[in-house]
Amino acid sequence: MSHRKPSFLLTDSYDCDSTQSSVHTVDYERCCVLHCAKCSTVIADSLSACGEAKSIKSIICLKVTQDVKVRGKFEVCLEGPLAFCTYRVLECGICHRSMGVILHSTPTHWSSLRNLFLLRKEVLNCYMLSKCTVVKATKVSFETRPIRKNIIELQQDLQAQLKQVEMLKEVLEEKSSLRVDQRRVRPNASASTSRSTALLTSGSK
Amino acid sequence: EEDGDGDAPAVFLCGKCRRPVGDSLSWAGSDEQLNQIMLKVHDNIVIGNEPYVSSTRKEPGLVVNLACRGCGSTLGIMYTSTPKELDFKRSYFCFGVENIEYVLGSADQQVAVVDSKDMPVTLELQEIVEQQMIKIKALAVTIGHRLMEIELDLQTKSES
Numbered sequence: 001m002s003h004r005k006p007s008f009l010l011t012d013s014y015d016c017d018s019t020q021s022s023v024h025t026v027d028y029e030r031c032c033v034l035h036c037a038k039c040s041t042v043i044a045d046s047l048s049a050c051g052e053a054k055s056i057k058s059i060i061c062l063k064v065t066q067d068v069k070v071r072g073k074f075e076v077c078l079e080g081p082l083a084f085c086t087y088r089v090l091e092c093g094i095c096h097r098s099m100g101v102i103l104h105s106t107p108t109h110w111s112s113l114r115n116l117f118l119l120r121k122e123v124l125n126c127y128m129l130s131k132c133t134v135v136k137a138t139k140v141s142f143e144t145r146p147i148r149k150n151i152i153e154l155q156q157d158l159q160a161q162l163k164q165v166e167m168l169k170e171v172l173e174e175k176s177s178l179r180v181d182q183r184r185v186r187p188n189a190s191a192s193t194s195r196s197t198a199l200l201t202s203g204s205k
Numbered sequence: 206e207e208d209g210d211g212d213a214p215a216v217f218l219c220g221k222c223r224r225p226v227g228d229s230l231s232w233a234g235s236d237e238q239l240n241q242i243m244l245k246v247h248d249n250i251v252i253g254n255e256p257y258v259s260s261t262r263k264e265p266g267l268v269v270n271l272a273c274r275g276c277g278s279t280l281g282i283m284y285t286s287t288p289k290e291l292d293f294k295r296s297y298f299c300f301g302v303e304n305i306e307y308v309l310g311s312a313d314q315q316v317a318v319v320d321s322k323d324m325p326v327t328l329e330l331q332e333i334v335e336q337q338m339i340k341i342k343a344l345a346v347t348i349g350h351r352l353m354e355i356e357l358d359l360q361t362k363s364e365s
Contacts, residue, residue, distance in 0.1 A: 026329055028214050028230060031309055040223040040275065042216075047310040050325040062325055065312040102316060115316040116325060127225040129214060129309070133248050134225060144331060150338050157345045164352050171359060
């Protein structure tokens with residue numbers, strides 16, 4: 001019994017394959033292509049979408065197609081959600097419909113959106129891949145999901161495990177020192193074993 | 206066709222009005238001799254209701270025309286009845302490759318300088334991070350189980 005192979009070494013199956021982690025698979029089935037609602041020109045796709053600016057009902061995009069033209073003139077807004085921002089208007093290169101804006105200078109709350117394409121949802125259609133359907137962009141959500149909570153949870157899990165490992169290490173150290181003691185003083189063996197068992201049971205909680 | 210840009214799928218557009226007619230995720234095959242690609246069904250296509258005899262092969266089959274729902278221009282054909290050699294085309298939408306395609310991720314207009322530090326996180330990248338987190342969590346659970354087993358093992362050893 002004392003030298004039996006621990007049960008966890010008998011099973012080769014690991015629930016998680018570490019080799020898989022290096023492969024980043026994009027779920028293309030959930031992707032969509034953004035088209036101008038008027039002339040169907042491709043404007044962008046969901047691979048370059050970074051989220052949604054709800055107050056201006058716009059999709060935030062890192063990249064757009066060459067069919068999107070940036071008007072040269074800077075404009076200023078003094079009221080509404082984009083108050084005190086300077087921006088340039090984006091238009092569809094084919095039908096010249098206004099598609100949204102690029103913010104150039106902004107108050108603090110908009111600074112993270114500078115130099116990104118803000119495309120108005122109401123002038124866009126979405127072609128959903130795999131479903132093969134065209135829907136209004138206003139019906140599709142491009143919202144980001146907060147990730148901080150997940151990270152904190154994971155951190156707590158890992159810290160709890162670290163504690164467990166440290167506890168096990170302590171137990172092992174104690175056991176090995178006990179073994180040395182046992183060799184020296186035979187009669188006391190039973191008392192010290194029961195002590196280490198008590199420690200182990202408290203550890204498993 | 207579909208391998209044009211890595212593994213990214215392509216969306217096929219009507220050559221005239223640029224409406225999307227299908228994408229390579231619903232790929233059903235291709236016929237290189239006739240420069241045709243075959244896709245599964247899609248909403249934006251009107252299927253003709255007058256079958257006629259196709260004369261492109263020695264053994265003819267019955268085909269109907271496929272038209273774009275937006276502009277009505279002919280996009281391709283669909284075999285409704287085929288001889289054995291053409292069974293792979295039956296009921297699929299056969300398009301000519303001359304229709305425009307847009308490969309996902311090929312949009313390349315970007316505002317001048319966005320350095321790597323200020324690079325915004327795309328929804329796609331967020332998804333990848335989330336996937337990785339799920340994997341790490343699963344791994345943590347596995348490690349937890351293993352630790353518990355070690356603990357129990359030590360316990361039984363010390364009891365014996």
